[in-house]
Amino acid sequence: MIHFLNLKKLNQPFEAAFQKKMKQFLEGGWYILGNEVKQFETDFATYCGTKHCIGVGNGLDALVLIFKAYIHLGKLQKGDEVIVPANTYIASILAILQADLVPVLVEPRLETFNINPEEIEAKISSKTKAILPVHLYGQLCEMKAINEIAKKHNLLVIEDAAQAHGSQFSENEKAGNLSHAATFSFYPGKNLGALGDAGAITTNDDALAAVLFSMRNYGSKVKYENEIIGVNSRLDELQAAFLNIKLKQLDSENEFRRSMAKRYLSKIKNEKILMPNWDLSQNHVFHLFVIRTSNRTDLQNYLKENGIETMIHYPIPPHKQKALANWNQLSFPITEKIHDEVLSIPLNSGLKASEIQHIITTLNNY
Ligand SMILES: Cc1ncc(COP(=O)(O)O)c(C=O)c1O
Numbered sequence: 415m416i417h418f419l420n421l422k423k424l425n426q427p428f429e430a431a432f433q434k435k436m437k438q439f440l441e442g443g444w445y446i447l448g449n450e451v452k453q454f455e456t457d458f459a460t461y462c463g464t465k466h467c468i469g470v471g472n473g474l475d476a477l478v479l480i481f482k483a484y485i486h487l488g489k490l491q492k493g494d495e496v497i498v499p500a501n502t503y504i505a506s507i508l509a510i511l512q513a514d515l516v517p518v519l520v521e522p523r524l525e526t527f528n529i530n531p532e533e534i535e536a537k538i539s540s541k542t543k544a545i546l547p548v549h550l551y552g553q554l555c556e557m558k559a560i561n562e563i564a565k566k567h568n569l570l571v572i573e574d575a576a577q578a579h580g581s582q583f584s585e586n587e588k589a590g591n592l593s594h595a596a597t598f599s600f601y602p603g604k605n606l607g608a609l610g611d612a613g614a615i616t617t618n619d620d621a622l623a624a625v626l627f628s629m630r631n632y633g634s635k636v637k638y639e640n641e642i643i644g645v646n647s648r649l650d651e652l653q654a655a656f657l658n659i660k661l662k663q664l665d666s667e668n669e670f671r672r673s674m675a676k677r678y679l680s681k682i683k684n685e686k687i688l689m690p691n692w693d694l695s696q697n698h699v700f701h702l703f704v705i706r707t708s709n710r711t712d713l714q715n716y717l718k719e720n721g722i723e724t725m726i727h728y729p730i731p732p733h734k735q736k737a738l739a740n741w742n743q744l745s746f747p748i749t750e751k752i753h754d755e756v757l758s759i760p761l762n763s764g765l766k767a768s769e770i771q772h773i774i775t776t777l778n779n780y
Contacts, residue, residue, distance in 0.1 A: 416760055416769045418723040419603050423764035431659045432609075439655055447631065450654040455614075457661055458598075461580075462590030464616040466623035469649025470630050473576040473599025476613040477509030477546075479647065480572055480595050483625040484544075485513065486642055489570065494543035497569075499529035500749040502548040504732045505599075506574045510546070518542065519733060519741075521748045525691045527551060527704065527756075531559035538563075544570040549578035549589055551727070552605065552671075552701035553692065557583075557592040570594050576613075577701040579606040580668045590616040600657055605671065605701050606664050612653040670763045671700040674770065678703060678761070681774045687713070688755075702727055703761040710757050713780060717759075720776045725758045 425432070442448070451469050459467035470476045484490040492514040498506050500519035510517040518537050523530045527550045534545065545564055547555040555573075564571045575581075575589040576599035582588040590596040600612035617623055625642065628635050633644025675698070679689055688706040692698050704727065707713045717724050731753045733741040759773060 435655045448651045454654040462616045465618045468615045468626040470613045471647035472611040473613040474505045475647040476597035476615045478512045481513030495541040497545040500746040528555045548574040552699040554697040581699045608653040668699040675700045702758045706755040
């Protein structure tokens with residue numbers, strides 16, 4: 415069976431370095447907010463081209479903390495509306511709700527799966543205060559158009575870059591530095607994945623960063639002095655140690671993924687399968703390689719019979735989830751079509767050349 419993702423295999427190349435680091439960690443005896451977190455924050459800020467990186471517990475907390483920090487700074491108020499793509503992973507929407515803000519769903523483009531800037535302005539009201547574009551599957555949103563709309567309407571822009579570490583338009587325009595503040599997840603399966611939960615925020619805003627450094631740590635900069643209402647959502651020291659090792663390989667990981675995506679795009683030819691759109695630039699890091707087909711169950715079963723495991727990202731759109739029952743009657747036809755048709759095929763650096771070839775041949779024979 416070709417597994418969709420074999421994390422053990424993916425992390426195998428790092429095992430010796432992890433073990434060496436683990437030994438140092440045990441000898442050092444410093445477990446929370448130590449040098450590894452500081453190192454990661456410095457290096458990831460440099461990597462993204464931002465002044466600040468704030469390490470936090472996970473990608474969801476990263477979003478919640480940004481919203482709460484903006485509320486603390488008076489730039490957002492409870493009840494303000496935030497524009498968000500309707501087909502995002504539910505975390506983006508939960509974060510808005512958890513900060514007592516109001517998500518306003520906007521349809522994506524069918525071609526890119528990313529929020530359609532042409533649909534945004536119609537959804538802006540006097541209560542709209544922010545846009546949360548999500549670089550879904552690793553491909554950057556149309557940030558120029560989004561930032562222009564935001565400027566015109568005086569809105570904050572926060573990138574959900576949970577799936578897009580290293581995606582870039584150019585050297586200086588990279589996921590994490592294309593908006594006022596951005597969030598990342600280092601959930602183990604991500605292109606930069608930890609060995610547990612982890613996340614980060616990047617920003618050039620000094621005031622926002624100062625609030626966030628405090629807010630993630632009980633609202634405290636000096637131990638037992640609490641300046642603001644904070645939470646416990648610190649990037650774990652051990653996870654930071656693993657991430658410091660893996661960050662050095664992120665560019666080559668992304669390059670490998672792009673070369674594999676190019677191979678799929680040029681070799682898979684089947685009129686029953688719609689391939690993802692990509693301009694071959696570095697604006698995509700292929701966290702996921704997502705195809706579309708009108709009879710997904712049939713294709714998924716066929717692939718399984720042929721030893722290929724696939725996944726669906728995601729089977730149910732947020733507005734149809736039980737947890738968001740108030741929205742279940744809403745209609746977002748493009749989002750619903752995407753959720754009915756998408757199928758993610760294996761793409762990661764753990765795959766052997768023969769496995770990649772088997773995936774291509776099997777899809778062509780469908
Ligand atoms: C688009 C998006 N946003 C936010 C998150 C939340 O990240 P985490 O799982 O680290 O909380 C994810 C995680 O998978 C995601 O894909």
